[in-house]
Amino acid sequence: MTGPLWAETLPVPIGWLKVEQPAPPVLSNLATKADDLGVAGARLGLADNATTGSFMGHDYKLTETLVPEGEDPLAAARAALADTPLLLIDAPADIIVQIADLPEARSAVLFNTARGEDRLRQQDCRANLLHTAPSDAMLSDALMQFISARRWSRLALIQGGHPGDAEFAAALDASATKFGQKIEARKTWEFDADMRRNASAEVPLFTQDLGEYDLLLLADTLDDFDRYIPYNTWLPRPTAGTEGIVATAWSPVVEQWGAAQLQGRFDELAGRDMQAQDYAAWAAVRSIGEAVTRSGVADPSALRDFLLSDDFELAGFKGRQQSFRDWDGQMRQPIPLVHDRAVVAQAPLEGFMHQQTELDTMGADRPETTCTAFAN
Known part of the structure; x- marks a missing residue:
C-alpha cells in the first residue's frame, strides 16, 4: 500500500521597499497620507495569495523595508534583494532607475507601485522593472x-x-x-x-x-x-x-465587478479605505501569486517571462482581465474616472477602438513606445 505523497513547499519571498521623502510644504494641512499607504495593499495581496498557496504548498512571505530620510536607498535595496528577487518599490523615479541598474537587481523582477512618470516606461525603462501603477x-x-x-x-x-x-x-x-x-x-x-x-x-x-x-x-x-x-x-x-x-487606478467609490468585496477585505485588514497605491501594491503581489500558481515555479526569470506572456491574466476587480505590456512592462488596466462620492465612468470608453485590446488606447501603445529594453 502506497502512502500519501506530500508536495515539497515552494518558498516565495516578496519584498516591499519604501524610500521616505521630505514632504514639501502645501497650503492646507487637510492633505494627509496613511502611514501604511501601499504596504497595506501588499499585505492584502499576500493574504489573498496564501488562500490558494496553502493548498499548493506555496509559502508566501513579505519583508517590509522602510528607508528613512537621509539614509542610503541603494544599500537598503541591496539588502532587500539579498533576501528576495521579487521586490515592490515605492520611491522617486530616479531612485527606482538606480535600483533597477544595481548588479544585484539584474536577475530580479521589480515592481513600480507608486510612480506615474512616463519616462519610467519610455526612455528610462528597464527590462527588470514592471509597473502596476498606471502611467501619467x-x-x-x-x-x-x-x-x-x-x-x-x-x-x-x-x-x-x-x-x-x-x-x-x-x-x-x-x-x-x-x-x-x-x-x-x-x-x-x-x-x-x-x-x-x-x-x-x-x-x-x-x-x-x-x-x-x-x-x-x-x-x-x-x-x-x-x-x-x-x-x-x-x-x-x-x-x-x-x-x-x-x-485613478483605484478609489473607495469603486463598487462594481466584485470591488465592494475587495474594499471590505481591505478595510477589515487596514481599518481604512483602499487607495490607488494600495491597489497597485496589491496588484503586484497578486500578479506574483497568479504567476507562481500558473507556472509552478518561483524563479524570477521564469516568472518574468510568464508575466509578460499572453497566458498571464489578473482578475483585478475592474471588469476586465489585466495583463502586462511586453514592450514596456506596464500593466494594462481599466481606469475609473471618479469624484469623491461616485464613479463617473470607466475608461476605455465605448467607441475608442484598438486592433488588439481597447485597454491599449490608454498610455504608450506598441508603435508609440521609445522603450527598447524589452525588445529581446
Whole structure:
C-alpha cells in the first residue's frame, strides 16, 4: 500500500521597499497620507495569495523595508534583494532607475507601485522593472476619452509649480493632441497665501482671464491648491485632472465587478479605505501569486517571462482581465474616472477602438513606445 505523497513547499519571498521623502510644504494641512499607504495593499495581496498557496504548498512571505530620510536607498535595496528577487518599490523615479541598474537587481523582477512618470516606461525603462501603477499617460488618456465623449472641446488648465505638475500637464497636452483636443488657455498657480480664507476672493479673479472654456483642468500632484478651485472659478464650469473628475487606478467609490468585496477585505485588514497605491501594491503581489500558481515555479526569470506572456491574466476587480505590456512592462488596466462620492465612468470608453485590446488606447501603445529594453 502506497502512502500519501506530500508536495515539497515552494518558498516565495516578496519584498516591499519604501524610500521616505521630505514632504514639501502645501497650503492646507487637510492633505494627509496613511502611514501604511501601499504596504497595506501588499499585505492584502499576500493574504489573498496564501488562500490558494496553502493548498499548493506555496509559502508566501513579505519583508517590509522602510528607508528613512537621509539614509542610503541603494544599500537598503541591496539588502532587500539579498533576501528576495521579487521586490515592490515605492520611491522617486530616479531612485527606482538606480535600483533597477544595481548588479544585484539584474536577475530580479521589480515592481513600480507608486510612480506615474512616463519616462519610467519610455526612455528610462528597464527590462527588470514592471509597473502596476498606471502611467501619467494612461490617466490623462482616460480623462481625454471622457472629455471627447462629452464633446467638451474648449479646455483650460491651471498647473502648479512642482516638477510633477509640469509632467502631468505635459501628459494632458499629449493626450489632448492624441484625441483631437486642444488646451487653449493656461495659467500657473502663483499664490502661497492661506487659501482657506482667501479662495473665494482670489480664485475668481485668478481664473477670470482664462476666457470661455467648457472644462478646467488642474495639474496639482501634491494636492496643494486644487481643492480651492471648484465652485470658486469666475465661470461656473466643472473641473478635472487632480480635482473634480479624477482618473485613478483605484478609489473607495469603486463598487462594481466584485470591488465592494475587495474594499471590505481591505478595510477589515487596514481599518481604512483602499487607495490607488494600495491597489497597485496589491496588484503586484497578486500578479506574483497568479504567476507562481500558473507556472509552478518561483524563479524570477521564469516568472518574468510568464508575466509578460499572453497566458498571464489578473482578475483585478475592474471588469476586465489585466495583463502586462511586453514592450514596456506596464500593466494594462481599466481606469475609473471618479469624484469623491461616485464613479463617473470607466475608461476605455465605448467607441475608442484598438486592433488588439481597447485597454491599449490608454498610455504608450506598441508603435508609440521609445522603450527598447524589452525588445529581446
